[in-house]
Amino acid sequence: MNAADTAFVLVCAALVMFMTPGLALFYAGMVRSKNVLGTTMQSFVLLGLGTVVWAVVGYSLAFGTDFGGIIGGFDFAFMRDVGLDTANSPAENLPHLAFMVFQCMFAVLTPALITGAFAERMRFGPFLVFSALWLILVYSPMCHWVWGGGWLGQMGALDFAGGAVVHMSSGAAALAGCLYLGKRKGYGKEPNIPHNLPMTVLGAAILWFGWFGFNAGSALAADGLAANAFVTTHFAAAAAMLGWLIVETLHSGKPTTLGAASGAVAGLVCITPAAGFVSPMASIVIGLLGGAICYGGVLLKGKFGYDDSLDVVGIHGLGGTFGALATGVFASIGAEGLIMGNPKQLWIQFVSVVATWIFCFVMSLILYKVVDAVMGLRASEEDESKGLDVTQHNETGYQW
């Protein structure tokens, strides 16, 4: 066991924990005021639900004894054999509990990311059931495939901190969700505009802050690799903010505050799979391109006519995909990508992208259908008009 590493990873776990309420603010500022609490809750409640699901079974399915590269066993269910020392710990320098709780924060955040796609129209109870099932049947297997000794990891796919596990998976689930649920009432007819952008900017800033734990912590040690991931994370976010603002100004005339916040988050998404594998200057290139690409990504919904309310597909789906491929191009630390003369890595990254999208999209679609058939996912038309705050939670965000 290494004391410095343990201290570092525990602090990083706390940073990642803070991302979920940060995401709640980021999303809640973008919805209409009648849905501010409903949207906040769909992220915040996962700190409760996601954590318990992870402790009971999720962690074990992700990191338990491997079955055929597909899923982990039940050896760590109910925290059995997850102890104070390094016994059975996937990271031999860390107490098993420290590794587990760091991973727990990722499991909490990922289903919260999806909620932006079906914001302002999902009933709360079915949402909880969907999220719990999604964690067990989509997130845990994905996590196992990449980090738990599963087939993608064995194949050599590079995913430093969750481009596939976190961002592509939530992006694919988001696409399935907004296609399955359909558009919000009045979409395209009445302006669905953000009710509190300062809240969104605060949320983006908290996400940026927490992301240092997410990416640097994924080095799982207090070392130079963590420092590299910290720097690439920061550089990519900075460059992507600029990339987004430049393209936005050329496309629609003015640089916007929402654009600056969205660009930064897009850069953080894009660098996530690459953070520990690419150099700082490569991360600036990834950020600039990523910001521009994700701006294009959010325009897609207008072209194809799906209502991805808060652009989870455009930012997390597309950003995660671009980041995974960019890792295959720019990897130069502890792995070799295209620029180091290794085109095979790019092919492996491509396979991981396709596998992740197909698995997560199909599984998520099945889960939406099943939960919908049993409970009914979508809020009634009247409830949607009144807003989720008063209809799902018996409260309103703002009194006057």
Added chain:
Amino acid sequence: MKKIEIIAKPFKVEDIKEALTELGVKGMTVSEAKGFGRQRGHKEVYRGAEYQVDFVPKVKIEVVAEDDMAPKIVKAAQEAARTGQVGDGKIFVIPVDDVMRIRTGETGDDAI
């Protein structure tokens, strides 16, 4: 008695208040309002998507005055609120049957 209802650009509210108090107006009610006239709102852009926002922010100032004060108030309010651009707003003059000061029960001109 007349009620003068002034719908104006929000940043003009202080100028209008000063102009009216200089005339001797002793009280007024201000509310934040939204609406549109011939300028038909404005355009907003979020993540590259354009939205037509028809209801633009305005202030509504309500003043009740004796009949002979009304034209002076209207003139002063117009001068204070005018920028010459579309969207400057409107002023309505409405007859008022009666007024009561709640504390004392006074009515009519005495209650203004």
